[in-house]
Amino acid sequence: MNVPEDLSYTAEHEWVRIEGGRARVGITDFAQSALGDVVFVELPEADVELARGDHLGEVESTKSVSEIYAPVAGRVVAVNAALAEHPERLNADPYGEGWICEIELGDPSGEGLLDATAYGDLTASE
Amino acid sequence: MADDPASGRDGSRRSPLHAHHLGLGATMVPFAGWSMPLRYQSELVEHHAVRQAAGLFDLSHMGEVHCVGRQVAEALDFALVGAISALALGQARYTMLCAPDGGVLDDLVVYRLAEQHFLVVANAANTALVRASLAERFDRFDATVRDASIETALIALQGPVAATVLAPLAGADLSALGNYRCVPATVLDHEVLLARTGYTGEDGFELFVRAEQAPPLFEALALRGAAHGVVPAGLAARDSLRLEAGMPLYGHELSTARSPYAAGLGRVVRLDKPGDFVGRGALSERQHETGERLVGLSCPRPPSPRAEMAVQASAEGDSGEPVGIVTSGAPSPTLGHPIAMAYVRTECAAVGTSLAVAARGRAIPVEVVPLPFYRRERPATPPRAADAEKEL
Numbered sequence: 001m002n003v004p005e006d007l008s009y010t011a012e013h014e015w016v017r018i019e020g021g022r023a024r025v026g027i028t029d030f031a032q033s034a035l036g037d038v039v040f041v042e043l044p045e046a047d048v049e050l051a052r053g054d055h056l057g058e059v060e061s062t063k064s065v066s067e068i069y070a071p072v073a074g075r076v077v078a079v080n081a082a083l084a085e086h087p088e089r090l091n092a093d094p095y096g097e098g099w100i101c102e103i104e105l106g107d108p109s110g111e112g113l114l115d116a117t118a119y120g121d122l123t124a125s126e
Numbered sequence: 127m128a129d130d131p132a133s134g135r136d137g138s139r140r141s142p143l144h145a146h147h148l149g150l151g152a153t154m155v156p157f158a159g160w161s162m163p164l165r166y167q168s169e170l171v172e173h174h175a176v177r178q179a180a181g182l183f184d185l186s187h188m189g190e191v192h193c194v195g196r197q198v199a200e201a202l203d204f205a206l207v208g209a210i211s212a213l214a215l216g217q218a219r220y221t222m223l224c225a226p227d228g229g230v231l232d233d234l235v236v237y238r239l240a241e242q243h244f245l246v247v248a249n250a251a252n253t254a255l256v257r258a259s260l261a262e263r264f265d266r267f268d269a270t271v272r273d274a275s276i277e278t279a280l281i282a283l284q285g286p287v288a289a290t291v292l293a294p295l296a297g298a299d300l301s302a303l304g305n306y307r308c309v310p311a312t313v314l315d316h317e318v319l320l321a322r323t324g325y326t327g328e329d330g331f332e333l334f335v336r337a338e339q340a341p342p343l344f345e346a347l348a349l350r351g352a353a354h355g356v357v358p359a360g361l362a363a364r365d366s367l368r369l370e371a372g373m374p375l376y377g378h379e380l381s382t383a384r385s386p387y388a389a390g391l392g393r394v395v396r397l398d399k400p401g402d403f404v405g406r407g408a409l410s411e412r413q414h415e416t417g418e419r420l421v422g423l424s425c426p427r428p429p430s431p432r433a434e435m436a437v438q439a440s441a442e443g444d445s446g447e448p449v450g451i452v453t454s455g456a457p458s459p460t461l462g463h464p465i466a467m468a469y470v471r472t473e474c475a476a477v478g479t480s481l482a483v484a485a486r487g488r489a490i491p492v493e494v495v496p497l498p499f500y501r502r503e504r505p506a507t508p509p510r511a512a513d514a515e516k517e518l
Contacts, residue, residue: 039170060429062362063164
């Protein structure tokens with residue numbers, strides 16, 4: 001299972017890349033693998049203010065629907081609109097072309113997120 | 127303690143093909159007490175392969191219950207709702223085991239292997255119940271039950287190229303094997319019961335084989351099939367295929383809570399057969415049940431309705447009492463939009479009715495459509511109408 005060292009994670013299987021006051025968000029390789037083929041991604045609206053843990057969107061596979069929660073608080077400043085046409089990118093490239101949105105951070109510390117080692121341990125126990 | 131290859135550390139039963147699945151990189155899941163392949167790679171690829179070429183399935187979790195004896199045909203007529211004694215040698219029929227109140231205990235396929243020998247194929251989760259119920263119901267007949275589920279593997283080859291792949295390997299004339307017919311055959315030196323049955327909506331075959339012969343047979347079929355686009359396919363594809371074909375799944379569309387009539391499967395209940403059978407009294411009452419019907423639902427776009435979601439009369443928010451419940455729902459890979467099956471109140475069951483499904487605080491607009499969602503193009507020389515009717 002691919003868990004890049006330079007990202008932060010949540011126990012709900014989102015990843016976060018914090019750069020310059022912005023957080024790019026997606027779901028992890030573990031999550032996409034557990035979901036199976038993704039056929040639909042409900043993206044957040046731009047400019048929405050989210051508290052940490054708020055509903056951010058939904059990922060639907062043939063077998064199930066999973067909610068995505070905001071891993072950090074802030075304002076949605078960009079969404080990966082290409083996922084509407086190409087939901088399979090979540091499977092093919094979860095940390096790259098399968099990113100979901102970018103959030104302008106209210107709190108840039110990234111506190112409460114897991115590092116790669118902690119997240120790797122978490123998935124190993126699931 | 128010696129490692130038992132037939133069961134995992136969690137006590138789940140393992141198919142004789144378990145090691146083979148792991149070698150193919152399958153995602154294994156617990157299913158009805160078994161560990162079975164959910165998918166090998168992409169369930170969408172597997173689904174499309176079955177519609178366009180063929181898929182190779184391990185169904186070794188299914189239960190095989192042999193029924194034999196001088197009065198076995200009469201015993202099965204009493205135990206099941208169908209006219210089993212009317213089956214010709216080598217004929218199969220879709221039928222049900224019902225409770226005395228008419229609720230469905232399991233849906234089954236029964237094969238007549240000899241004058242006094244039938245094979246009853248049960249859902250994995252219900253096999254023990256089917257075996258016990260049959261034994262109990264056979265009590266006053268000269269007939270016995272033997273559960274051969276453990277020593278029997280079941281491999282299915284389903285899809286339009288299935289006959290093309292199998293024909294050169296089988297010591298049997300496949301064109302003579304009609305839909306819902308079976309014949310003992312030799313496939314690549316393996317003695318099998320070869321049946322033209324399945325659960326995908328495609329033409330295809332099911333091969334019952336002794337457990338120890340399953341790995342070489344599966345491997346050979348995969349190898350010979352690869353040139354024709356055959357891929358191994360898991361339970362995820364099996365579920366989306368049967369849903370498109372409008373086939374019920376026990377525990378979803380069928381349960382002890384509903385009779386076959388509510389499910390639109392009243393035709394399997396043969397109230398016209400002679401003699402008593404378990405459930406006859408209740409079923410002859412319940413044939414006139416009009417409260418709810420099983421319907422197909424179609425949605426133009428995601429998200430999909432899912433099992434257990436409430437059906438509402440209107441998409442205008444929460445409009446009071448639910449009018450039904452979704453039993454199965456998923457994106458249809460073939461149709462490209464979500465589909466579902468649901469029990470709805472009869473007044474909402476007409477094709478074309480607009481309804482809504484309550485999903486996580488929002489309403490998904492849906493329309494009642496005819497079942498099945500998908501019907502394959504029939505070959506130029508169709509099977510006899512009498513056989514086609516028996517297919518589900």
